[in-house]
Amino acid sequence: MSELKELLSFQKIDVLRGETTILRDVTLNLHNAELVFILGASGSGKSSFLKSVYGALEIQGNYSRVLGYDLTSIKRSELQFLRRKLGLVFQDFKIFEKLTVFENLNYFLRSINIKNEEAIRVILDKVGLGHKTDKRGFELSGGEKQRLAVARALVHKPQIILADEPTGNLNKTMGIEIFKLLRDLAIDQGSSIIAATHDEALTSIFSAKVFLCENQRFTRI
Numbered sequence: 735m736s737e738l739k740e741l742l743s744f745q746k747i748d749v750l751r752g753e754t755t756i757l758r759d760v761t762l763n764l765h766n767a768e769l770v771f772i773l774g775a776s777g778s779g780k781s782s783f784l785k786s787v788y789g790a791l792e793i794q795g796n797y798s799r800v801l802g803y804d805l806t807s808i809k810r811s812e813l814q815f816l817r818r819k820l821g822l823v824f825q826d827f828k829i830f831e832k833l834t835v836f837e838n839l840n841y842f843l844r845s846i847n848i849k850n851e852e853a854i855r856v857i858l859d860k861v862g863l864g865h866k867t868d869k870r871g872f873e874l875s876g877g878e879k880q881r882l883a884v885a886r887a888l889v890h891k892p893q894i895i896l897a898d899e900p901t902g903n904l905n906k907t908m909g910i911e912i913f914k915l916l917r918d919l920a921i922d923q924g925s926s927i928i929a930a931t932h933d934e935a936l937t938s939i940f941s942a943k944v945f946l947c948e949n950q951r952f953t954r955i
């Protein structure tokens with residue numbers, strides 16, 4: 735059992751978009767190898783919360799630490815270093831359709847100054863795409879695209895994975911299968927996941943801390 739480390743701590747933090755307060759008094763503590771779901775209706779602030787974690791939205795409050803960075807005082811030039819320690823998964827996959835499976839991961843790793851072809855091969859095997867490394871993005875099914883996105887989120891062994899509706903474009907069975915893959919591989923390498931989802935069913939399948947965004951509140955349920 736690995737030692738418990740605090741990866742993220744928000745204490746009574748407000749998340750803003752310009753002049754508008756999207757969420758108030760957000761309190762969340764995240765440790766390694768932990769899964770957190772964020773539920774809420776469309777427009778309730780789930781994506782905004784995820785964006786606040788990587789410094790893409792303004793926040794206010796006394797205490798907000800992510801992987802050792804204080805988000806209320808982090809410099810713009812430091813954000814790239816924080817973001818290298820995060821993995822991102824989106825509903826619409828955001829893979830490069832014209833690049834091959836291998837090139838998609840290599841492009842991502844190079845963008846964060848890492849050259850590690852072995853890590854690419856290992857993670858592609860783990861997500862079940864080891865036999866499709868030379869296929870281009872447009873030749874993949876939706877499930878395969880999300881497997882590739884899962885591989886991209888994990889290949890650099892980030893400490894936190896932020897997943898925004900990761901099952902939103904998949905059928906129910908495929909969504910559960912791919913989320914399980916993400917969860918198992920992440921937890922295995924000690925990474926934690928914060929996943930925003932409409933899909934309440936996921937919370938009954940996977941053991942997790944669950945929060946609800948509603949009327950600007952962020953409440954543990």
Ligand SMILES: Nc1ncnc2c1ncn2[C@@H]1O[C@H](COP(=O)(O)OP(=O)(O)OP(=O)(O)O)[C@@H](O)[C@H]1O
Nearest residue numbers: 751756774775776777778779780781782783930947
């Ligand atoms: N780019 C943007 N510019 C301005 N306001 C935005 C922008 N994106 C979202 N908002 C507003 O911020 C609020 C929270 O939106 P957010 O996308 O965080 O909700 P969500 O719970 O993730 O919704 P969904 O489930 O539909 O993705 C909403 O009122 C929305 O209209």
